[in-house]
Amino acid sequence: MQKTSDGQNYKLLHLCMDFGTQMLEVGAETSRVEDSVKRILEAHDKKAISIFAIPTLLLVTFEDDEGIPYTSSVRIKNITSHFDRLDRLNHLSRTLCSGEVKSLEYFQEQLDLIRQSKLYKLPVLLLAAVVVGIGFSYVFGGTVADILWSGPIALAMKAFYELLDRAKLNSTYVNLMASFSAGFLAELFFRLNLLAHPSIVTVAVVMNLVPGMLLTNAIYDIIHKDFTAGLNKLIEAVFVAVALAVGTGSAVLLFR
Template identity: 25%
Template sequence: MSLEEKNFLLETCVLAGKVMLENGAEMYRVEDTMNRIAASQEEEGISFVTQTVVLMSLESTKNIQMKRVSERTTNLGKVSWVNDLSWGLSTNRITIKELNKQLREVERYKAPTQVWLKILSSALISGCLMILLGGTWPDFFATCLVGAGGYGAYYISATYLRLKYIDEFISAFIMGSLAFIMIKIGWGFSLDDMIIGSIMPLVPGVALTNTIRDLQEGHMLSGVLRGVEALIIAMMIGAGIAASFGVMG
């Protein structure tokens, strides 16, 4: 394999890792996918991944390629997409050039962002989770309204303020305040049930799950960093609810 081909392989591996990391994949899964892509081309990969950086090299070259990850979200569909593409390369169904091309398509792909649909989904999730967590049906409609209002506040804050972790605080504060309003106007009956149900869409469940899986795989640095991030988000949600109690209680 020529030096140019090795550099192209490195570029493809790092691109795959970047797409997976941006969309919520575990660190060990990212490294494993990158190494498998290299192995499919009969090269031994050396990968290193953190929350913000993807590094890759090959045993047969001194060259290193790196990509920085500044924004992360949860889109497991893209993670699965990259897994399918890397499996296709390993089974010789696609070439490395085709993989690179399709990875760029995955990176550019953006799911339809209909705000009203996200708010409606958040409302239904809040109400349903409230029932699943022991709430009562008389609080269902009020919890849906609280969840919708809280997610609307989160979306506005994330779009215009773009202050990481403050978005969760603002959203939780709005949810807590709306829950108090629902009690006062007689549309809701259990303040605790409404708040618990409405904040569930904000809880970093994927991050907590990935933290445990990374720690189990021995990725101590990434696991601890992701765990701290999830802990900060949980603290900001709690602080927002506490602030609403202080203002409205």
């Protein structure tokens, strides 16, 4: 009897860790992760629940009815943005917290299902980058040539970015190199008299890389008093912004 409840508790702990890890990895704010895991454990009538999440670590502790503590921790490595998965995880936590479904098998099944859901395919991502480049170069007031050339430049930059990103390098280097390639191509095509405003094209293409998610999540964490997590993200956002500036700036410097 003791053993089965023990097993159940460990399984619940394991599932909660998996859930929290997935949530952090797809770009949820830490307060949301802490809150969701806490609610799931509350729905399973656990006591002394304590969750701690920062972008690089997740800690979960709870006690069973006899006051025996269960705890586990995970080091989180790569954070991406995959909002479809975030939405589904959020929906799952709502279902679990409503108290209708208490079976751990359902929890496990849904988590595996969500883990398998894929991001858009690479060609679609490249096309999205092209669309962002073209859209911004129009609204920034580029000429027809600017608008047309921002497409291929955005394509090249995004392809380069994805290549570096999949090599799991640090975000500062990836953004530096990608923004440099964008600036370099824009300045080069300007020298070849293919486009009129290299500045508009560079900015339009680099708008693909702006650290909007890091900035917003940092603000959100700081609002929710998670200063450690907020600062963590804010520093990365500042580094990415500086990388973008230095990347494009050095391209300009090269062609002076």
